[in-house]
Amino acid sequence: MATTTISHQAIGSIVSHNRPFKASLFLKEPLNVPMKLSPKRFKIEATASQVIDNTVLSPSKNKPFESKKRSNEAALILIRHGESLWNEKNLFTGCVDVPLTQKGVGEAIEAGKKISNIPVDLIFTSSLIRAQMTAMLAMTQHRRKKVPIILHNESVKAKTWSHVFSEETRKQSIPVIAAWQLNERMYGELQGLNKKETAERYGTEQVHEWRRSYEIPPPKGESLEMCAERAVAYFEDNIKPELASGNNVMIAAHGNSLRSIIMYLDDLTSQEVTSLDLSTGIPLLYIFRDGKFMKRGSPVGPTEAGVYAYTKRLAQYREKLDEASLN
Numbered sequence: 001m002a003t004t005t006i007s008h009q010a011i012g013s014i015v016s017h018n019r020p021f022k023a024s025l026f027l028k029e030p031l032n033v034p035m036k037l038s039p040k041r042f043k044i045e046a047t048a049s050q051v052i053d054n055t056v057l058s059p060s061k062n063k064p065f066e067s068k069k070r071s072n073e074a075a076l077i078l079i080r081h082g083e084s085l086w087n088e089k090n091l092f093t094g095c096v097d098v099p100l101t102q103k104g105v106g107e108a109i110e111a112g113k114k115i116s117n118i119p120v121d122l123i124f125t126s127s128l129i130r131a132q133m134t135a136m137l138a139m140t141q142h143r144r145k146k147v148p149i150i151l152h153n154e155s156v157k158a159k160t161w162s163h164v165f166s167e168e169t170r171k172q173s174i175p176v177i178a179a180w181q182l183n184e185r186m187y188g189e190l191q192g193l194n195k196k197e198t199a200e201r202y203g204t205e206q207v208h209e210w211r212r213s214y215e216i217p218p219p220k221g222e223s224l225e226m227c228a229e230r231a232v233a234y235f236e237d238n239i240k241p242e243l244a245s246g247n248n249v250m251i252a253a254h255g256n257s258l259r260s261i262i263m264y265l266d267d268l269t270s271q272e273v274t275s276l277d278l279s280t281g282i283p284l285l286y287i288f289r290d291g292k293f294m295k296r297g298s299p300v301g302p303t304e305a306g307v308y309a310y311t312k313r314l315a316q317y318r319e320k321l322d323e324a325s326l327n
């Protein structure tokens with residue numbers, strides 16, 4: 001296994017995308033992080049979140065809310081955030097933290113209606129406000145009326161001070177985990193530039209390569225491949241185990257971090273992923289069963305029968321919701 005050295009300065013720059021991290025958590029010594037080369041991609045086996053203990057924590061490790069139920073299937077919902085103020089202005093955004101427009105707020109609410117009958121046990125978002133707004137707004141529409149609560153594990157004090165003391169209240173909550181690894185691809189020197197003007201300056205083909213190719217990074221930014229190294233590693237280490245435990249998960253993230261995750265779920269080639277483009281605010285449903293991901297498209301509405309026919313558990317859940325609303 002090859003070993004690469006990540007300096008504390010590099011770790012510092014990785015964690016600086018995540019607002020809650022504190023300088024005191026930065027490492028004093030360089031780290032030797034083992035890396036394994038897989039045929040399709042590099043997998044970073046020790047992610048920054050694992051290295052910096054007690055920062056980004058999985059709920060199963062901490063049991064902050066409900067105890068686990070066992071099932072061999074689970075639902076996975078992916079949502080790209082609603083329109084942001086820079087989507088509206090057609091600017092490259094990347095890791096710049098801009099909020100949703102009013103249209104984006106509406107898109108998030110509409111997305112929430114479409115998935116309002118699908119039980120969500122756990123939410124993952126990026127550390128960027130547009131993804132977090134989308135997740136929260138979508139959950140305002142949910143029939144289960146559980147309250148999404150952002151877990152603050154960035155320091156012992158943050159964790160202690162946000163503790164919920166009622167077991168009953170905890171049961172009525174959905175943990176929300178914010179992870180910088182799910183952030184948008186870092187767009188380098190394109191961040192803040194207008195997409196149309198950039199295409200006029202550098203040529204449509206060049207800009208298309210920067211935006212959609214797998215290997216080619218934008219100037220001083222991340223390629224999709226580099227974005228996949230962190231996003232897919234995070235998915236495998238923190239999200240897949242939750243699905244394997246039978247927890248239904250929603251991920252609210254970004255065009256490119258989600259493209260890299262979809263590439264992994266659908267086993268797309270680097271060629272195929274170039275034509276994958278995600279619209280803002282459209283939820284996508286996957287069923288995880290027996291270790292495999294099955295794509296189920298986008299639920300068209302809360303009453304769409306098809307979604308509930310995918311799994312027995314979802315159908316039973318839907319029945320219970322209907323019974324409860326009749327009583």
Ligand SMILES: O=C(O)[C@H](O)COP(=O)(O)O
Pocket residue numbers: 091092093094095184187211254255256
């Ligand atoms: O970061 C951005 O500018 C967008 O959210 C995604 O941009 P793209 O469609 O150019 O990849």
